[in-house]
Structure formats: C-alpha cells, structure tokens
Amino acid sequence: MTTRALITGITGQDGMYLAELLHDKGYEVFGLVAGQNNPKADLLAVSHPYVKVISGNLLDLVSLIRAVAHAKPDEVYNLGAISFVAYSWENARLTSDVTGGGVLNMLEAVRYFQDSSGHQVRFYQASSSEMFGNAQEVPQRESTLLWPRSPYGVAKVYGHYMTINYRESYGMHASSGILFNHESPRRGVEFVTRKVTRAVARIQLGLQTGVTLGNLDAKRDWGFAGDYVRAMWLMLQQDTADDYVISTGETHSIRDLLDVAFDEIGIPDWDDKVTIDPTYVRPAEVDLLIGDSSKARSVLGWEPTVTFDQLIRSMVQHDIAEQTALSTQPQ
DSSP: OOOEEEEESTTSHHHHHHHHHHHHTTOEEEEEEOSTTOHHHHHHHHHOTTOEEEEOOTTOHHHHHHHHHHHOOSEEEEOOSOOOHHHHHHTHHHHIIIIIIHHHHHHHHHHHHHHHHOOOOEEEEEEEGGGTOSOSSSSBOTTSOOOOOSHHHHHHHHHHHHHHHHHHHHOOEEEEEEEOOEEOTTSOTTSHHHHHHHHHHHHHTTSOSOEEESOTTOEEOOEEHHHHHHHHHHHHTSSSOOEEEEOOSOOEEHHHHHHHHHHHTTOSOOGGGEEEOGGGSOSSOOOBOOBOOHHIIIIIOOOOOSOHHHHHHHHHHHHHHHHHHHHTSOO
C-alpha cells in the first residue's frame, strides 16, 4: 500500500521541500491550501504537479476534519503557520489563532479521524527555536526552559505543549521538531537571509545601491531547509513519538551573513552598502540561539549536509539568476 501524507503549509519552503522528499520516497502527497483562487496553489500545481491539493483552513476545524477524512493520511505534517516573527507583534491575535490554535484544530481533526476510522496517524508539529527566546542555557536542547520573546514564539509554545498533551492524553504518535532557523532560495523575501541575498544580487546587477537592516549583532543557528525536512520525516519513522531539536550547532551573526553574501559578489567591505534603521529592531530581541541536536543525531541518525557558507552563497547565486531573468523580461 502507498503511504499517504497530508502537509499543511505546503506552499512554504518547508512544505515544498518535504513534498519533494515524500514524493521521491513513493508517497501519495496531499497539501492543504487555504482560500479560493489562491495564487500559491496555482504555482504549486506547476512546480509540484503530483500534490493533490485540498481546501482547508487552520482556523476552521470542520474544514480540517473533512480534509483529513479525504486524504486518509498515514502521516500528517503540520507546517502551516503565520511564520514571520516581526509580523506577530502587529497581529498578535491572528498569529495566536493560526500558529497556536491551528495546532489544536489539526490535532483534533486527526484524533477524530483515528477514533472514527480506526486508522492510526503519525503527526508532526513544526515547533521553533523562537520558543527559547531569552535563552536560559547555551546551547539549547529539548529540556531547556522555554522563554519566548514574541507573540509568534508564544503561539509556538502553545502548539508545542498541546502536541505533547495529545501524545500523553490520547496515546497519539505526535512528535515535535524544534527547528532552528533554516533557509533556502525558496525563503520568503521578508526574512532577513533572503532580504540580504536578494539585495546583494540586485546590487551586483546595478538594480539597487544598498540594503536597510536592523540589529546586525543578533546571532542565529542557520541551516538548510532541505536538510531539516529530512529530520521531520525521520521523526515519524520512529516507533515512539518524541521531541527533537534540529540545528547545526553553529551560530552566526547578521554581520557574518553580510560578509559571506557580499564576498560572493567580490565586495569585501560592505559598510557603505548597509543602512541601520531602528524600526527594524524587534520590541523584544532574541540575541543568541544555538541548538544542541545531539539527540537527533544519535536517535534519528540525522546530520546537516549544507554549511552556512554554502547555503548563503547558493542563495546569492539563485537571486542573481532570478533578478537577471526578471530584469530582462519585456515590460
């Protein structure tokens, strides 16, 4: 029998990489997409034609119950969320409802399907290193106290603990991946890594002169999204559900990011290309995140394969190619 998987958030970078991974493994892949005439669904139909799209919304439990009943999944990957941290201060209620409450709705939909059909489902929740926030130990591991510093982080904590609660209350095979920052050429341009690599590409092509950023000293543990979705899949192949930190174990500042990105286009000194704007600084900053993924390495046999340097350079090259194509299109 073909294994069936349902992915929420399938139009995001993780959803697309995960769909490719599962398809290569012979899965039948279903993707949840919200709203009618969603342009992302049209793009998905071109890039991932094997994905069977189902309409549903994380805010609407009934739609999720119907989606799960239609897909009849063996595995559910709940990646859907409002995931841009800065936006969460502007829309804390919506972020809480979607990123937090949406997890509860998906868990309920899966539990209802299991109870009514007798078909067991393995559930993955996309937790986040933003849950650590004001980090209480370095590096952060599965047992580290959670101290979120944004509405997004708070919502992720809710979803994380709700997943644990359903695992302990109902015996569900429900695992959470506490993923540290992971990037790719598919990352949204609102995120700082892609904002930088696209700006650098446009500077190289003479399409803009600089980039405006906030706190250059914030440090993150950055990895490649394609590596991280493999960890998601590995979690659901285990006999026992559990929670895992997924990270590289290395930390880099925004300055490091700028160093690599500008070096890729032959600019060693980028000071005159970067403007600091205090409006881009978070109300409550997370200064340092670095993960200890030794549990994932020992239990899952997972390791990252793409270095920080390789990741940023590949993103710059992708953006140069993309911006070149866009600039040569007829108006």
